Amino acid sequence: AQSVTQPDIHITVSEGASLELRCNYSYGATPYLFWYVQSPGQGLQLLLKYFSGDTLVQGIKGFEAEFKRSQSSFNLRKPSVHWSDAAEYFCAVGPPNFGNEKLTFGTGTRLTIIP
């Protein structure tokens, strides 16, 4: 069965510092990969997605993620965080075909930004 692991439950980063959030997956084939952000009291917003091709994908709000097949990882990065980036981040995987985008989510990483 497919699964997603986000090993860091909570990360604290200083404003302006770089950020990397880890995501590892277990799947029969290379799945489609996603990162979502959830701000307090709001629904999830898609940051970026990977289907195929270039393994470094750019997303919104200055985020990027790199797919590494050999490590079954899809880590999220940002060179310089802003206080507004404080939120919960979820990695998700989905079947590599269109027709039923049933996503499997990790348990999330809560990001705290300190001044």
Add this chain to the structure above:
Amino acid sequence: GAGVSQSPSNKVTEKGKDVELRCDPISGHTALYWYRQRLGQGLEFLIYFQGNSAPDKSGLPSDRFSAERTGESVSTLTIQRTQQEDSAVYLCASGLVIPYEQYFGPGTRLTVT
């Protein structure tokens, strides 16, 4: 344009009562998904609609849970005889088959006392 909306935003109910949660998807989105988010956990898939048919109900946790959708519009998730373990945030998402993006509503927080 308007995003996905869900109502109510909060619902407190007594154990054993039935509840209905509503989702209004983005107009034109053919796909609709329900997820459950328990405290401190990731999202758990419940059910997927394509139009008004549900090709994947595999995530519904028990026969107390049911969902329906009217055409390519509103969907209702019904939980009968609620239990305390049903307490969670229920999230709805809508999208198009291509380009495989889901747009989430703000969720309904259900508390069963």
